[in-house]
Amino acid sequence: MPQNVDSCTTLVFFVNGKKVEDSSVDPEWTLLTYLRTKLRLCGTKLGCGEGGCGACTVMLSSYDRAHEKVVHYSVNACLAPVVAMHGLAVTTVEGIGSTTTGLHAVQERLARSHGSQCGFCTPGIVMSMYTLLRNNPKPSMADLDEYFTGNLCRCTGYRPILEGFRSLTSEATGGCGKVNCCRNSGQISPEANTYDSGPVDNTSCNTNEVTGIANDLNGETDVCDVLCDPSQFKPYDPSQDIIFPPELKIRNDLDNQYLELRGPRVTFYRPTSLSQLLHLKTLHPAAKIIVGNTEVGVEVKFKNQVYPVLINPTNIDRLTSIQLEESGVVFGASVTLTTIEDTLRDQVNTQPEHRTRVFSAVLEMLRWFAGKQIRNAAAIGGNIMTGSPISDLNPLLMAAGATLTLGSQGGGERQVVMDQHFFTGYRRNIVKPEEVLLSVHIPYTQQDEYFLGYKQARRRDDDIAIVNAGFRVRVRPGSGEVTRLDMAFGGMAPTTVMALNTMKELVGRLWDASLLEAATSLLLQDLPLSPSAPGGMVEYRRALTLSFFFKFYLSVRGWLSERLPQQVAPLTKEEELATQIHRHTAPSSTQLFQKVPPGQSPVDPIGRPITHTSALKQATGEAVYVDDMPTFSNELYAAMVLSTRPHAKILNIDESEALKVEGVERIFCARDLPGERNITGSVVPDEEVFASEKVTCVGQLVGLVVAKDRATAQRASKLVKIHYQDIEPVIITIQDAIHEKSWWEPCTICNGDTEAAFSTSDHILEGEMHLGGQEHFYLETNAHLAVPKCEDGELELFSSSQNPTKTQELVAKALNVPNNRIVCRVKRMGGGFGGKETRTSVVSVPISVAAAALGRPVRIMLDRDEDMVITGGRHPFLCRWKVGFTTQGKFRALEVDIYNNAGCSLDLSVSVLHRAMFTLDNAYKWGVVRVTGYACKTNLPSNTAFRGFGGPQGMMFTEDIVSRIAAFLNLDYVQVAEQNLYESGDVTHFNQVMENCTVRRCWEEVLTQSKYHPRTAAVHQFNKENRYKKRGISLVPVKFGISFTATFLNQAGALVCVYIDGSVLLSHGGTEMGQGLHTKMIQVASRVLKIPTEQIYIAETSTDKVPNTSPSAASASSDLNGMAVLDACTKIMERLQPYIEKNPKGTWKEWIKGAYFDRVSLSATGFYKTPNISGYNFERNEGRPFNYFSYGAAVTEVEVDCLTGDHSVLRTDIVMDVGDSLNPAIDIGQIEGAFTQGLGLYTMEELCYSPEGVLLTRGPGTYKIPGFQDIPKEFNVSLLRGAPNPKAVFSSKAVGEPPLLLAASVFYAIKQAVGAARADQGLHPVFQLDAPATSARIRMACQDFLTKKIESATPGTFKPWSVIV
């Protein structure tokens, strides 16, 4: 501490209006940990811990004394150090409303619009919206776009969230969101009356005045289009918002205090003057200066860094001020990115255009820089000083010639230009350890200067760059001759680099085609990239540098043509389009469904879009997930010790250092589970709880550290040293497995003589396709709490598991007790998607072992990176096929070998493979089929169930084959597909007869609804006129078999308890993970019991209420449990019948009372097993694996930027057969959510593994799931009407998985667009495009004059950074 300074050692801040004073706060704690652990405010969630998901969003408020106003901004509580809250007010989701005190408008609208499914993202989304409203009570949809860039949701597909909040914007319509929505004009669109006889006009809408929960279009048809009624929303009243603590307004001493907060390992300083700051940096040259902590926080959390001294310079004027100077703007190093945006926008709006070209480029770049929460917290200084090679600002600042002012106590101030000399190596620069970056000068541009920046990422919003660039050119007035050129690139070297030789060589040249030719050749020399370069995608990255320059070249040419029209030709229309920047538009949508039949009792909720039963609690943060449960006083926390080798013998485990950590209770490993107890496995016992002698993948559990708290356990777990001896072979990829013939017993479905069928085919095509894996990315990671009862081996496990019975069984086995001593309880999960069906036991079993051994409760919630590494995901698949067909496109024969990458244990891989084989026909008659499946055993973590369970892969390959046949025959895809579609009575390749087949109805309706044919013509026209942007439109159908293919799983139980007051407690075997199962089950019970849904409650799923349940999976939970609930409720009603007959005008309560006093049992169990299914016999090709099939069809149109590989989904139309929907809101939510998840699978989500099998993409920073802006700009969903399903409860149909497959339409639309680009180059129309269709794959498939310049490295001559598994 500097002399003569009084330091404050007590942290003071406000949370939800209450003052918090803490003199023993640990500077290592984040705000999130503090809120959840110390203040027990558990509404704010931990989804990733790295600022990438937004589940932890809270609002910070401070008083801006200079402008005398309160400032509100959203931040990620998982990165914000709690000690940085001094003098601030924090508002969490609990602070704005609750179900007891009343919901805030934001909470209510999100919940009522069906925008909350599992609810784990919901508090964060609520807080982003709330912050926006506090800053702007009437925002636009564009503002929403900006505020949600840092929030992810894995369940909803975002549409209902945006629609719910639309009602709070200036664009509130209560309608579909289209510009000319009839609600805007108060008119009903003419199409409303003609819907049944003609196509929906999608340039308009199809809505009606709101009259009730479910609304019909014209009073005559059976169509409804209103899932919630905005007119019922409570108005938003800003005056009711929580007030900024008056004390913080009055007192300025908190702002001026020199803060010194000491923890066991870290001290935090907040100086208030520059001299104090420089003094501290001299005393502690290794200290980290933290502003947003968005870099440092991630390093501490995920790279195990400890920085003993942290200095926070946010209260030093010099570092927070902004100076407008003649030559440019000077930003203090601690100015946040949001403030920079505001300042530069102001400059752009007020200064002459030519002066602010750099500013415009910075603004554009900031639009794509991280999420709003990060931009609100992070500073420009942190971005520069971190020196990340993919920093977004550094290329712009270098190309612009920004100047930095550095200061130190001993050396005074000095200025350095950000040029090629500034960065000296990976995350290193010329700034001395004792120096501080004080400010950054960003210059104005001059009349003859032009400036642009570019960035390409995996996902447009909130993603780090693959490559980015800043370009500045200065030309001689009147001639267009280059007098200066600056080009800086990120993502091409360990630092941001300048293309020095190109810059030099081009000076003196005219801006013409020869310059372009020279520049692209020179750039390749200036920016070499080793084929093994970290980050991979080497050819793509090189191509991007050329594409960016080409775009810049065109833009400059366009600019010059305006200045020198005699000398420079204007851009053509297609060139103009190539230079256009991507702009978001507010999405529009429609949802159409069948209205309930006339005369249905108003109490009967079946078929009505009622709200998810937990939605309101989820929106207020009151919904309890496992990690929100209060702690026991003697509770311990567990952390996992994981293998770091793919295949190795364990020589020795050294626990000594870990055991020295204070607070460590015990370390468990294989020695603690002797013999059989250590053997586990969900299907076959081929796994170990703790690896004993060898490990077979990276991420396998070797030990478990149990300690007093999370931080201690995690710290100690990193100190356990395992010594290995590697074992050969190491099998990582499917290709490796094929080479080693490493698979479980292959299986074949064959329905005839394929050779004979090929011989009668006009044409035969062969091909192959690979589809990558997918991470579940449920927002709530694995969380479990094991509570031993210390009596007779009893243990209660609170678990985030889709499969309580299997969990119970595996825990009992490991503890060597009968199943009846273990109770597994599941209240809700923050998403599951199959990832919590079997792999949760990898976590829940060992912590139960620890809890039982120690006789104390043990809790765990995995970090996001651990969860991703340990639990496996969707199987990558490879398909090799041969198809025979006629010249007209009629399919004759199909022969397929499919391989999945199962990982190191069997788990569900063979069942997943079977499902892929069963789905391989998709919706078509193929004639003779022979398909052989191989589940490949590799050294990856075991892959497992994931929504669709092999279906999305099988169907994807089919569509690939169809699209290639169409391309080969030069026929429209629809023409080929249509003639082969299944009809009722057809027989599948696995010999099941199709009954009530509605696929053609879905197909035809979606063709009409989407106006497929005229739009296809328009797409062709667009493609004719444009070279650098291409469009594609694709239609895909889907057929999906419903039932577990393991026949015994097709059973379910329920328990109904009616209490004397008439309230009903319902239990059934299914778990709630956001899919709305409990809501549907309550609806079923409500219809049978004829009482309102409010009287029925589901508390949890528990093995002591309903035993021997099947996992909530296979889309079958509503079918199975619904029938069991119906059965149980019917029994109750039968028992009540005499009382109803005796007193027909009586009330429910009266009948219950009567029955009770007559000693009639008021609880009943229900049971159901699916009739008429028999599994499938591969040898005899017979059986009936499925109860029925679900059908649907989708049309998607996309636009592809052929120069960068970027794409936008312009529009999707879906028609889905869900039978008579139990709840259209939930079903449409499932369709939209599944489709969006499929969109991620097929186009964006890419798991990268190192050649050694180490997962490189371990969090939202590197693994990209779709965000708000990735959904179709226009998204229309309709449920097929008049298609009751006789095979399931109340004629409904399963919905959870099938719509995911429809996202293949996005992939095939992209492929079509790429095909159009390739056609321009004269390339063959039949080509292979593997999935996902990432920007890299798209760009490299769109070969052109730029990609031709790039030489490919010969495979085998280098070690790639990542491999395709």
Ligand SMILES: Cc1cc2nc3c(=O)[nH]c(=O)nc-3n(C[C@H](O)[C@H](O)[C@H](O)COP(=O)(O)OP(=O)(O)OC[C@H]3O[C@@H](n4cnc5c(N)ncnc54)[C@H](O)[C@@H]3O)c2cc1C
């Ligand atoms: C989810 C997420 C998304 C991101 N997205 C992007 C993105 O799209 N593009 C991008 O470029 N970056 C991105 N980042 C990186 C990061 O947000 C930025 O680099 C940010 O600008 C860092 O600022 P900060 O204030 O949080 O830095 P801090 O973490 O507080 O500090 C970072 C480093 O800078 C040093 N430092 C800070 N100020 C000074 C100073 N005045 N003098 C000397 N040293 C100083 C610190 O000592 C520390 O080493 C992302 C980060 C996260 C977590």
Ligand code: FES
């Ligand atoms: S938990 Fe903070 S952003 Fe994910």
Ligand code: FES
């Ligand atoms: S509701 Fe958004 S992640 Fe589940």
